[in-house]
Amino acid sequence: MIRIFVGAFLAAVFVGGLGIIALAAGGSRSLNSYLILASLLFAIGMFGFLARRNAISMLMSIELMLNAVNLSIVAFGGFVKGLGASGSVIALMVMAVAAAEATVGLAIIIAIYRNKKTPLVDEYDAMSQ
Amino acid sequence: MAIGTTIPFTTIPWDDALFVVFAGTMLLAAILVVTMKDIIRCGLAMMVCFGALAGIYVIIGAPLVAAAEVLVYIGAISVLVLFAIMLTQTKDAPASLVFQTQAIPAALAAVLLAVVTILAIVATDWHALAERVATNTTELAKKLFSDWVLPFEIVGVLLLAAVVGGVFLAKRERGHDGEREGGQFR
Numbered sequence: 115m116i117r118i119f120v121g122a123f124l125a126a127v128f129v130g131g132l133g134i135i136a137l138a139a140g141g142s143r144s145l146n147s148y149l150i151l152a153s154l155l156f157a158i159g160m161f162g163f164l165a166r167r168n169a170i171s172m173l174m175s176i177e178l179m180l181n182a183v184n185l186s187i188v189a190f191g192g193f194v195k196g197l198g199a200s201g202s203v204i205a206l207m208v209m210a211v212a213a214a215e216a217t218v219g220l221a222i223i224i225a226i227y228r229n230k231k232t233p234l235v236d237e238y239d240a241m242s243q
Numbered sequence: 244m245a246i247g248t249t250i251p252f253t254t255i256p257w258d259d260a261l262f263v264v265f266a267g268t269m270l271l272a273a274i275l276v277v278t279m280k281d282i283i284r285c286g287l288a289m290m291v292c293f294g295a296l297a298g299i300y301v302i303i304g305a306p307l308v309a310a311a312e313v314l315v316y317i318g319a320i321s322v323l324v325l326f327a328i329m330l331t332q333t334k335d336a337p338a339s340l341v342f343q344t345q346a347i348p349a350a351l352a353a354v355l356l357a358v359v360t361i362l363a364i365v366a367t368d369w370h371a372l373a374e375r376v377a378t379n380t381t382e383l384a385k386k387l388f389s390d391w392v393l394p395f396e397i398v399g400v401l402l403l404a405a406v407v408g409g410v411f412l413a414k415r416e417r418g419h420d421g422e423r424e425g426g427q428f429r
Contacts (some may be wrong), residue, residue, distance in 0.1 A: 143375055
């Protein structure tokens with residue numbers, strides 16, 4: 115119970131600090147705040163990809179990184195006048211490619227799991243034996 | 244009933260407040276995705292993260308992208324990931340260690356990347372750019388089927404190839420050694 119309260123308090127502090135940073139960067143009317151948000155999301159995804167042991171966690175981190183890039187594309191599409199609707203079109207293409215990547219990646223993980231009986235990538239050492 | 248452009252009794256605009264709430268939710272959920280121990284909860288936090296991201300797309304003014312985000316990511320990819328988790332997690336696997344041995348260098352690299360990127364963003368002068376404009380969905384449809392029709396078709400072929408490849412890769416080889424566990428979901 116106390117952990118829930120501490121977690122809620124930390125989340126509130128986090129959101130408040132983020133709000134101050136966002137308003138300093140220009141709020142929702144400036145391109146900067148969206149790009150900073152996208153770079154933070156990309157960094158979180160990169161950390162997850164490099165640090166997790168589970169193959170499916172790594173795939174989820176890749177999805178986070180793809181979404182960060184997509185966010186920056188949509189932000190540029192909303193702010194650059196010459197781009198118009200093309201930004202959204204490119205974002206939809208990226209989503210389709212991400213769906214294809216997730217399908218094939220999860221199929222590969224399931225195929226490896228069938229042979230090695232573990233989802234942990236640091237035990238996938240068949241090439242070194 | 245009109246609610247105005249700012250939160251009542253304050254001068255904070257609604258879209259700034261919503262942006263902060265969605266951005267905070269998204270970043271918190273993303274941090275939970277990469278740090279939580281129980282991988283099913285990671286998958287559920289990923290759904291929360293994508294939902295908040297769809298809200299941010301609405302704030303930018305790209306409603307079709309937000310709808311596609313909800314349909315593709317929350318609807319399809321998250322369910323795919325959850326099914327893959329259910330197929331691959333074993334109780335006897337040593338799940339106590341969440342991170343690899345190089346987690347601290349990875350964290351340093353991620354922080355460094357974020358700092359460098361944010362410095363580059365802040366140092367660049369974006370003043371030549373226009374105001375935020377909402378994307379017209381009719382214009383988007385016209386562009387998708389005129390200027391972008393070749394990439395659209397290629398993406399269709401790519402999706403077909405991905406479906407065929409996924410079925411081929413995940414298919415159980417017949418008569419391999421007769422084991423049955425996990426195969427009946429497919």
